[in-house]
Amino acid sequence: MTRAEQITTRLKDVFDPEHLDVVDESEMHRGHAGFQEGGESHFRVKMVSAALAGQSRIAQHRAVHTAIGKQLMGEIHALALDLSIPK
Numbered sequence: 001m002t003r004a005e006q007i008t009t010r011l012k013d014v015f016d017p018e019h020l021d022v023v024d025e026s027e028m029h030r031g032h033a034g035f036q037e038g039g040e041s042h043f044r045v046k047m048v049s050a051a052l053a054g055q056s057r058i059a060q061h062r063a064v065h066t067a068i069g070k071q072l073m074g075e076i077h078a079l080a081l082d083l084s085i086p087k
Helices: 003-015 057-068 070-075
Strands: 019-024 042-048 078-084
Antiparallel strands (some): 019 042
């Protein structure tokens, strides 16, 4: 299972999102710090989930990091988060 698939699975399991996109943006960072040949080093997550309601932005980010897990977070260089609650 790729890192993107692992991130997707873990976030779906924890947040039951209405919308979730996990995009590997690694190729855009070729030649920069943290780039890993083969990709899977830089990700952007766009997620809409009611489970985020009532949490500060920092709490939301911490919750996502916890859901992804310490080991997997340690394997990636960058994680951009675009999080929101349903309207």
